[in-house]
Amino acid sequence: MNQPNPIVSMKWLLARMYEPDLVIADCRFALGKPESGREAYEAAHVPGAVYLDLERDLSAPVGEHGGRHPLPDPAELEAALRRAGIGPDSRVVAYDDQGGAMASRLWWLLRWLGHDAVYVMDQGFSAWQAAGYPVTDATRVVVPGAFRARVRPELLADVDAVRAASRTAEPEAWASAAGAGAESGSAAAESAPLLIDSREPRRYAGLEEPIDRAAGHIPGAVNRFWKGVLNEDGRWKSGDALSAALDGIPQDRELIVYCGSGVTACPNVLALQAAGYGNVRLYAGSWSDWISYEGNPIATEDK
Numbered sequence: 280m281n282q283p284n285p286i287v288s289m290k291w292l293l294a295r296m297y298e299p300d301l302v303i304a305d306c307r308f309a310l311g312k313p314e315s316g317r318e319a320y321e322a323a324h325v326p327g328a329v330y331l332d333l334e335r336d337l338s339a340p341v342g343e344h345g346g347r348h349p350l351p352d353p354a355e356l357e358a359a360l361r362r363a364g365i366g367p368d369s370r371v372v373a374y375d376d377q378g379g380a381m382a383s384r385l386w387w388l389l390r391w392l393g394h395d396a397v398y399v400m401d402q403g404f405s406a407w408q409a410a411g412y413p414v415t416d417a418t419r420v421v422v423p424g425a426f427r428a429r430v431r432p433e434l435l436a437d438v439d440a441v442r443a444a445s446r447t448a449e450p451e452a453w454a455s456a457a458g459a460g461a462e463s464g465s466a467a468a469e470s471a472p473l474l475i476d477s478r479e480p481r482r483y484a485g486l487e488e489p490i491d492r493a494a495g496h497i498p499g500a501v502n503r504f505w506k507g508v509l510n511e512d513g514r515w516k517s518g519d520a521l522s523a524a525l526d527g528i529p530q531d532r533e534l535i536v537y538c539g540s541g542v543t544a545c546p547n548v549l550a551l552q553a554a555g556y557g558n559v560r561l562y563a564g565s566w567s568d569w570i571s572y573e574g575n576p577i578a579t580e581d582k
Contacts, residue, residue, distance in 0.1 A: 283395065283396070283398070284553060285386060285399055285552055286400075286401050286515050286517070286549075287372060287400060289400060289402055289406065289407055292325070292372055293412055296325065296326065296327060297327070300368055300369055300370055301371075301372065302363065302365050302371045302372070303325050303329070303371075304373040304382070304385055305320045305329065305330045305331070305375070305404070306331055306333065306337075306375040306382045307319050307375045307377065307381065307404060308332065308333040308334070308375065308377065313332075316330070316332060316333070316375075317330055317332060319376070319404075321416060321418075323404075323408065323414040324404070324414060324415065324416070325374065325407060325412075325415075326413050326414070326415045326417075327419055329364060329419075329421055331359070331373075331385060333348065333381050333384065333542065334348070336351075336356075336363075337351060337359075337381075337384055337385060337388060338351055339352060339355075345563075346539075346541055346565050346566075346567035346568035346571070347490075347491075347540035347567045348540040348541050348542055350388075350391075350435075350541070350563045351388070353428045353430050354428070356388060356392065357392065357426055357427065360424065360426045361423050361425065361426050362423055364422055364424045365394075365426045366425045366426055367394075367425060367426060367427060369396065369424060370396045370398070371385075371396065371397040371398070372398045372399070372400055373385045373386055373399050374400040374402075374403060374404055374407070375404070376405050377403070378403070378505075378506060378509055378546070379399050379403070379515065379546050380542055380543045380545065381542065383399055383546045383549045384541075384542050384545045385397070386545065387549070387561060391430065391431055391434050391435065392426075392428040392430060393429030393430065393431055394426070399549060402512075402514050403513060406513065406514075433560070434559075435561060435563060436535045436560040436561065436562045436563075437562075438564060438568060438569065438572065438575075440472070440535065440562075441474065441497065441535060441537070441562050443471075444472040444474055444499065444535055445474060445497050445498050447499075448471055448473075448474065449498035449499040449576075452498035452499075452576045452578055453498070470532070472532065472533040472535045473528070473529065473532050473533070474497055474500035474501070474535050475500065475501055475502075475503050475528070475534055475535070475536045475547060476538070476566075477503060477504065477536060477537065477543050478496075478502070478539055478543070478566070479504055480504060482494070482539070483495075483496045483502040483504075484502075484580070485577075485578075485579030485580075490539055491570060492570065493577060494577075494579065495577040495578055496566070496577070496579075497569055497575075497578065498576050499578075500537075500578075503547060505538065505543045505544065505547050506546075507524045508521065508546055508547060508549075508550035509546075516550070517553070521550060521553065521554050522554060524550070525550065525554050525556075528551070530555070532558070533558045534551065534556065534558065534559045534560065535559075535561075536548050536560070536561055537561070537562035537564075538565050538566065539566050539567055540564075540565050541561065541564060541565045541568075544562070544565060548561055
């Protein structure tokens with residue numbers, strides 16, 4: 280099924296912001312400062328926008344597994360989206376001020392629940408404000424929507440799927456972790472899902488880890504830092520520039536994308552869709568989920 284271009288320009292939103300079926304979602308959030316996003320929204324936002332909080336609305340409480348930003352329960356997320364005024368026929372445009380990471384999380388969640396009419400603004404709120412476009416501190420009265428979740432499990436990869444992909448790609452790492460000899464599996468590795476790590480290169484390589492308790496990456500994963508799909512000014516790449524950013528990622532293989540907690544992987548998932556990749560799954564628990572399981576091997580070489 281052909282998907283709509285997930286990126287819209289600020290001018291596109293400016294021309295349509297008062298259309299009745301459009302829901303604008305402010306997703307600003309700063310890791311380590313959980314109240315700052317709402318405070319920024321209350322100070323100024325795009326007129327008519329509702330606020331959706333990464334941790335209160337777009338994540339479940341942290342548990343033993345699931346990572347630092349676990350997927351919300353579909354029924355609870357459905358309720359949050361209804362409270363935001365989203366219905367089955369709504370077009371949703373999300374923005375943030377964090378390079379599109381938080382907005383992309385909402386984009387992915389809505390698609391996971393079966394809603395395709397969702398987009399991310401190509402620049403953040405600061406760019407909107409700097410362009411002289413209208414802002415307000417007024418909070419509108421929201422009429423609850425009738426959004427209904429229709430979960431698409433095919434968009435999600437769980438830890439077992441990631442283990443299988445990793446074991447096929449790097450049997451030596453798994454054999455070493457188990458204290459056994461490795462079996463050759465190069466042919467299978469070429470057809471197995473490709474794991475894509477969206478974190479900074481130094482975190483991927485295990486040279487530093489400022490957040491999680493263990494450094495490194497999932498064996499077999501390749502590194503594509505999520506900010507590589509953005510231009511220097513923070514605008515999303517498109518056309519040849521986006522193709523160049525994704526060069527080397529095969530279009531004929533299933534892709535499983537992860538990051539630290541299932542947030543900054545979403546811009547890579549979005550960019551892959553925008554570039555025409557069709558078989559992309561998110562490992563929502565990501566690295567912080569992976570290391571919560573004893574026995575999952577860790578790679579630290581930069582490869």
